[in-house]
Amino acid sequence: MGIEILGLPLYYYIAMVAKVLIAFVFVLLTVAYATYAERKIIGWMQVRIGPNRTGPMGLLQPIADGLKLFFKEEIIPSEANKFAFLLAPLVALIPAFITFAVIPFGDTIKIFGYDVPLQIVGYYDAGVGKVVDMNVGVLYVLAMSSLGVYGIVLAGWASNSKYSLIGGLRSSAQMISYELAAGLAIIPVFMLVESLSLQEIIKAQAGMKWFIWNSPMTFVAGMIFYVATLAEVNRTPFDLPEAETELVSGFCTEYSSMKYAMFFMAEYANMVTVSAVMVTLFLGGWDGPFVSAIPWLSPLYFIAKVYFLMFLAMWIRATLPRYRYDQLMHLGWKVMLPTTLALIVVTAVAGHFGFYTFSGLFGN
């Protein structure tokens, strides 16, 4: 294969397109079957069975739902701003998928003698001689998650309905408040790893030294991050914009058929993305037993961890009642923000004295 495009061999582009396709299809399927899994799991937790009539064990339920929404009538309010109205679901959905570009879902595996890092983003560094990861991965993730808020604001505003506007404002205020806490909660992780690159963060957790249990500071950071991301994707117990305003006065009131489906897909896609980010930062990414001997196990470990976190989110949804809006804001600004700031100070001080982890193996 001597064909070179822009100085890079052809196989590089083939690998990248293949990874993009696989990641995209994986996220789409996960999102579709997450709706099914949620209904079944929450059903079992409520001593009942979920859908079981469409297809064997109800497995065709997401497809039935999708078809139903596809055939519904498309209603656009006459006074709504058409361009923004049609753009909003896209702006809500696309950042969730785009964030997957930086997340490493596996170790570098060998295919046909070539080293393929299982991460979509990467550039070929001629000096080093191999494909190198983007060294500001986490910054990219934070930036993309902030974009999701635009979709909600746009949806509420473009609907030209007072209730939609208020619902959209509430939801976006909630998302912004918890993004702060989430962003600050990740900082102890950088202080330990001294790099923003996601590959470096995973390498620092190699050998089952995951941040969630290896250091008291990152343990607290992990807990706070998980709760903050639950609030950011509007999952129970923080799903006030979605539930009180369920289909009546909420940012997606005026949406019908596929656009409505896209908003709800965006919620689950965000959940998948945020679980993937948490897995990468705190649960060791693709790390697991025997991964250095058999690199092909790494994507399986990654998927298992992401699915576990999603199960945890559904378990929490089945158990806890909803927060009222002012309690939610109080939690975000008066509890989480001071705690994360204090955590950063504690990590810095502890690091200065060389004590980062329980085993004290990290130096300053």
Place this chain on the structure above:
Amino acid sequence: MPNPFTPIMQGMKITLGHVFKKPVTLMYPDERPKVAERFRGLHALKVSHNKAKCVACYLCPTVCPAKCITVEAGEDTNHDKFAAKYEIDMLRCIFCGYCVEACPVDALKMTGEFELANYRREDFVFTKERLLEKK
């Protein structure tokens, strides 16, 4: 100072325990629910000596809260009072059972049949022939 985490953990343990219990769902058309003995379902006019016991005393339409019973008296061959027309409109009936309690001759009872769906509004008005109990 009350700990916010322990109640959440306890709650989550309970919900996880529920996953392993047998679900209470009834697969409806294949499995039917078992109704109680005194369940108030569709009415039935009791029959004795080959005619309905109803004497058209008009107590049941009087007590009915929903005014769904229509009775018209008639005189039979033995010059006894009987119900020539007895109709209950199931769309208005609230299945309270007052009519059964009010009947002085124990001519009315309620069976366990609750599957009363129909396609046309007229079919919901149960006439005397449809209300006679099945022997």
